[in-house]
Amino acid sequence: MTQRDVDICIIGGAGHVGLPLALVFAAAGQRVIIYDLNADALKQIAGGTMPFIEYGAEPLLQAALRDQRLLFSSDPRDMARAKHIIVAVGTPVDEYLNPKLRALIDLFKAIKPNLDPDQTIIIRSTVFPRTCRFVLRALNEDGHNWHVAYCPERIAQGHAIRELKDLPQIVSGCSEEAVRRATELFSLIAPQVITLEVEEAELAKLFSNAWRYIQFAAANQFYMVAESIGLDFTRVRQAMVDGYGRAASLPGAGFAAGPCLLKDTMQLAAFNNNSFTLGHAAMAINEGLPNYLVDSLSRRHKLSEMRVGILGMAFKADIDDIRDSLSYKLGKVLRFQGAQVLYSDEFAKDPTFITKEQLVASSDVVIVGVPHSAYKTLVVPDGVDVVDLWGVLPINSP
Ligand SMILES: NC(=O)c1ccc[n+]([C@@H]2O[C@H](COP(=O)([O-])OP(=O)(O)OC[C@H]3O[C@@H](n4cnc5c(N)ncnc54)[C@H](O)[C@@H]3O)[C@@H](O)[C@H]2O)c1
The missing domain is CATH 3.40.50.720 (NAD(P)-binding Rossmann-like Domain)
Known part of the structure; x- marks a missing residue:
């Protein structure tokens, strides 16, 4: 068995969700593999520069590189080194506005030979309800009991570094063990963990x-209604929200x-x-x-x-x-x-x-x-x- 010398492997680790998460975990003392197919982005990150704007990320990146907490890989065999696998790839809809589940299923098929049931599989990408149990069933076809958790990302892009430390983390899992391990992991960075059933978390x-x-x-x-009669919506809205809490969320x-x-x-x-x-x-x-x-x-x-x-x-x-x-x-x-x-x-x-x-x-x-x-x-x-x-x-x- 490969030695687990790394805490976390983030698949899609060079992306807008994966990379800030990798940096915040690294700042919390974890060793993280940033696994991604985008070789240019990996090279740029390994050189100490963010491939996109994420406020507050670059100092964390430089500290993580200095402390040797980050590893970079496009070789799926490296996944076997991590205790936890976090999946943060894109989950788009197709041209008919239906989720492209196939991409996620194909990803799991492709990486499964490099994973084993001792690892915690944490889905971070936003998924269609019941997707996590679907993934679990596919993994369990080999007769083992895999541990699949769903821990959705809720940050506002650009502000992930601050928000990952401020926002409560929703944690759910397909087994008690998956919930326990994901809770332990996210408690390292989140101020609070909210536990839900998997389908509840997918819907939340x-x-x-x-x-x-x-x-x-x-x-x-x-x-459009205001503008159609020549009125300035900004002024109307301001009057609505000023000192009037019930309209404040508009x-x-x-x-x-x-x-x-x-x-x-x-x-x-x-x-x-x-x-x-x-x-x-x-x-x-x-x-x-x-x-x-x-x-x-x-x-x-x-x-x-x-x-x-x-x-x-x-x-x-x-x-x-x-x-x-x-x-x-x-x-x-x-x-x-x-x-x-x-x-x-x-x-x-x-x-x-x-x-x-x-x-x-x-x-x-x-x-x-x-x-x-x-x-x-x-x-x-x-x-x-x-x-x-x-x-x-x-x-x-x-
Ligand atoms: N962007 C946001 O603010 C945000 C917030 C919350 C949730 N989400 C969700 O998080 C997920 C990821 O979104 P994102 O904006 O980070 O997307 P992204 O495109 O920025 O990042 C995805 C990364 O995955 C990599 N990737 C794709 N396929 C791969 C594979 N097979 N193996 C390894 N790497 C692979 C890509 O190269 C890319 O770096 C989506 O489900 C999205 O809905 C995004």
Whole structure:
């Protein structure tokens, strides 16, 4: 038997969920294998640089490298060295909005020869209800009793280092032993462990993301109602929430994008036999917002004669991740109307992007795609039509 000289192996360890988790465990004294197929990312991390923005991560990375708490691998044989295996790979939906379970099943098939039933298998990725028991059944086909736990990730991307230490950790497992081991492990980093049945934990994670997505949809629908009669939703919302706790959870309007919220709302819909009216309505509203904005602009301008600048291409503020960003959909819809479209971002790198200053100076219309903090002081020249759902740009003095 291979010697277990490592505490944890994180599969998908170079990703947005896997890497911060690896660093926080390393800071708690654990030896961690960052296992990933992305060789470029592994090389960059091993060199002491984060492959994406995650606030507070780089000092932890450098300390972990100095203390030799991190190992890097794309060789599945290394998995046998770890006591705990944490799976943090992507779990996307397909083009029909159904979860692509096959990828996870194929992953387990491929790695099983390198695992053994003494190890704790912890699923961290967001999964469709009953997936963990499905994985367990597949593992148990060899006649052994495997220990599968489900411990969902609930951080907000970009803020994982702080949140992993602040948020309670939901722990569930398919056996008492799996729950015991996962509880012991996560107690090293989380302030509190909340224990649930596996299916409850799978639902708690999906409900959390669907709930957030629906809240954004409510704000976006309210925005469209207010805007359709020429009113400023930001002012209306501010009056609603000021000193009035019952409305305080209403978010501002804005693009609800990124790789999780829509995807997980659709996982829940697929699980519930496509009967998730609120989720589907939220998708229609949130995904329809770019079309609504263009439609509204086309009533004021001949878009085929306009240069439209989009400020912010990442899917949310102050990070560099463009996955499933609605700014790109907005650009596509504008170009379909004949507009010339300019892109800028503070963090995401693309040789076709221009600076924010160039963008506001050369656009007839400016649309804020994401409220990066750097826009708070950006002055847009007089005469430029501005669409700023978040109200992040400074208000021009009269
Ligand atoms: N990004 C978030 O903020 C967030 C928050 C909570 C939960 N989640 C969930 O966590 C999961 C991972 O999301 P992410 O954003 O970290 O994705 P990601 O794409 O950033 O990371 C996944 C990593 O897995 C690697 N990978 C893919 N297949 C692999 C394989 N077969 N073997 C080894 N490595 C492999 C990829 O190279 C990548 O580095 C998803 O289920 C997601 O829904 C994400």
